[in-house]
Amino acid sequence: MSNQVPETEEKRVWGIHTKDDNLFLKGNVIALGWQQIGDLSLIAPDRESFKEKYIAAYPDAKKGSIPTGVGMLFRFCHEVQVGDYIIYPSKIDRMINIGEVTGDYKYVPDASEYVQQRSVKWLKHVPRMSFSQGALYEIGSAMSFFMVKNYADEFLAALDKGFAKSISDGEEDDTVGATADDIIESTKDFILKELSRQLKGYDLEQFVADLLQAMGYRTTVSPHGGDSGIDITAYKDELPPRILVQVKSQDSDIKETTIQSLKGAMREGD
Numbered sequence: 001m002s003n004q005v006p007e008t009e010e011k012r013v014w015g016i017h018t019k020d021d022n023l024f025l026k027g028n029v030i031a032l033g034w035q036q037i038g039d040l041s042l043i044a045p046d047r048e049s050f051k052e053k054y055i056a057a058y059p060d061a062k063k064g065s066i067p068t069g070v071g072m073l074f075r076f077c078h079e080v081q082v083g084d085y086i087i088y089p090s091k092i093d094r095m096i097n098i099g100e101v102t103g104d105y106k107y108v109p110d111a112s113e114y115v116q117q118r119s120v121k122w123l124k125h126v127p128r129m130s131f132s133q134g135a136l137y138e139i140g141s142a143m144s145f146f147m148v149k150n151y152a153d154e155f156l157a158a159l160d161k162g163f164a165k166s167i168s169d170g171e172e173d174d175t176v177g178a179t180a181d182d183i184i185e186s187t188k189d190f191i192l193k194e195l196s197r198q199l200k201g202y203d204l205e206q207f208v209a210d211l212l213q214a215m216g217y218r219t220t221v222s223p224h225g226g227d228s229g230i231d232i233t234a235y236k237d238e239l240p241p242r243i244l245v246q247v248k249s250q251d252s253d254i255k256e257t258t259i260q261s262l263k264g265a266m267r268e269g270d
Contacts, residue, residue: 013085013152014075014101015139021092023114028121030086030101031114032076032145034069039107040077040116050074072145076116077105086120087139087148087155095125096139098158126158137183196249205231205247217243229261240269 016030024030037057043049051070055061061069080101088097103119111117128136135151148155157163199207202224209219209232217234232245246262248254 011084012081013087013148013155014080015087015141015146015148017089017141017144018114020114021090024088025090025092025097025122028119029117030088030099030120031108031111031118032073032116033113034073035113035115037073039109040073041105041107045078047071047074068143072143073116075147076118076145080105080118085152085156089128089136089139093125094128096128096131096155096158097122098124098126098155124159126163130158130163131155200249204249208232208245208247209234212243212245229265242267242270244270 016032018024018031020031034057037053040050043053047070050073051066054066054070054073058066058069082101082104084101086099086101088099089095090097099120099122101118102121106117106119108115108117131154132151135154138148138151139155195204195207205221209221212219212232212234217236219232219234222231222233229246230244231247232243234243234245235241244262244266246258248258
């Protein structure tokens with residue numbers, strides 16, 4: 001009796017992007033760059049060793065980008081298995097190309113850019129419009145190489161002989177709403193992180209004042225160091241109401257005393 005796991009359960013689905021469609025489609029390969037790191041097979045097969053090599057090869061790399069780059073290279077070299085599926089959206093013809101990995105990792109030093117390679121067999125080339133917006137959004141990842149999780153089954157269903165799905169003009173795609181929500185939430189998260197990172201103290205006061213001006217208000221920013229409890233006064237005209245703003249840049253909750261201080265500085269109609 002065999003204890004072997006069925007082949008279909010072992011196969012994973014990966015997504016990849018490239019600027020060289022011809023290399024992928026005509027050369028029957030998938031590939032990554034990172035030329036300066038050299039042959040990945042010469043690095044000890046653990047993420048810490050990959051990280052050390054990555055930092056040595058790219059000493060000016062931003063700290064936040066290192067884990068992402070290391071993760072992609074490690075997965076490409078060690079986690080991808082022969083028989084795994086690959087989903088690759090080509091820009092040259094706006095097709096979704098579905099293939100199967102047929103070879104182990106290889107280093108191709110003579111390649112002009114994409115030196116980290118694996119051979120693939122392309123199984124099917126399907127128009128983008130055959131897939132839901134949610135599926136297209138997932139493979140629109142900002143990363144060069146990634147695992148396809150949420151819509152993997154939809155892409156693999158395209159390999160079926162009778163597959164002919166398309167989103168017609170009159171058919172509602174129920175993934176569009178979810179995709180739009182994801183984009184909105186991701187955008188909100190990004191903006192809040194950037195505000196928290198870049199705008200502290202008085203810089204945030206000026207940002208809020210500029211925001212109110214963009215909304216059609218005239219604003220006055222109080223002199224720095226004042227203890228009136230009011231940082232910005234905003235109004236449409238000289239008549240009430242005024243909008244009084246106190247700006248705080250902190251991760252912790254605002255104290256009740258701060259709120260009472262703001263209330264104490266307000267006049268009727270503010």
